[in-house]
Amino acid sequence: MKSSLENSKIFYDSDTSLEIIKNKKVLIIGYGNQGRAQAKNLSDSGIDVIIGLRENSTSWDLVKNENLTPMLIPEAILLVDIISFLIPDEVMANLYSEINRLLSKNQILLFSHGYNIYYKKINPPKNIDIIMVAPSGAGKIVREAFKKNSGVPNLIAVHQDFSGNALKIALAYSKAIGGTRAGAFLSTFQEETETDLFGEQVVLCGGIPKLIQTAFNVLVEAGYQPIVAWFVCFYEVKLIVDLFHKIGFNKMYNAISTTAEFGGLKVGDRIISNEVKIEMKKIINEIKNKDFFKSWELDAKNNYEELNKMKIKQSNSLFEQMTKIINKV
């Protein structure tokens, strides 16, 4: 199995140039997490940016105050070369169906997640480019890193190359938002979509938060003070993640006590047991066979009924109440 970095194609600032997008106008649809960050980075890189908003958007004043140009989406589409879709994935296809008749030959559609193209919710015409520049991090970090002359890595991909320049354009956009400062990895819409969903479900937004809260509950149910459980199972997570993010797991084990090293290595395999691995394999299959996609689309159609129930359960938990009190959030 090919797994070494040698088999990956990575592009840095020195491999790419802004030239190909220098004279192109970019429409950023949406001014949320990614929209705001990418628009500001593009603008600071000298790229001409318009922000596309809906009529009743709450962002009109904010965009103007930040010295960018807001415009109604259908009007803006007629003026630009690159259209970057930075609104929630589950509403993107609805918006696309309202504006697709306005698209013209040679325009470039750009996504920061492969979801709508890979699952065929959006099916653009053949005479345009379809590319992806997906930052591996939240918008806030994309902006903060850029301001420090650094960047967040990007996954880039080309789904449709009508112009023959699609990859160059994706790389130039990545450079303009700071991605190639850290590295832009060549991927595909399929790979980005499936691995991104798997990562957020199994590790980032599912596995880690549930591991922390379950461990917290076990300690509280065993009679320990909630505040002590909170510090041990939650507060210390950031410290250890920062450490192994910087130096890797091996050196992290050298930097902790031998008692923690022995206990961690001995118990880790019991917590993340073979049953857990089997469940992870089921989850990647549910992503690949579209079961997850169908259930999320259904819930979005049902006014997020299931999502809202889960959010209420989460916010009523003792763990969440502790966090509110201690972090004053």
Ligand SMILES: NC(=O)c1ccc[n+]([C@@H]2O[C@H](COP(=O)([O-])OP(=O)(O)OC[C@H]3O[C@@H](n4cnc5c(N)ncnc54)[C@H](OP(=O)(O)O)[C@@H]3O)[C@@H](O)[C@H]2O)c1
């Ligand atoms: N969030 C991340 O960290 C992250 C990381 C990598 C990739 N991505 C990808 O980036 C894309 C954008 O995600 P996001 O989290 O940045 O989105 P978001 O913050 O939730 O997007 C909010 C913006 O979308 C606008 N919007 C919502 N519904 C709309 C509609 N029906 N028509 C027009 N505008 C609408 C909102 O405008 P109003 O002011 O009108 O409400 C607001 O400006 C997604 O494809 C996502 O997968 C996100």
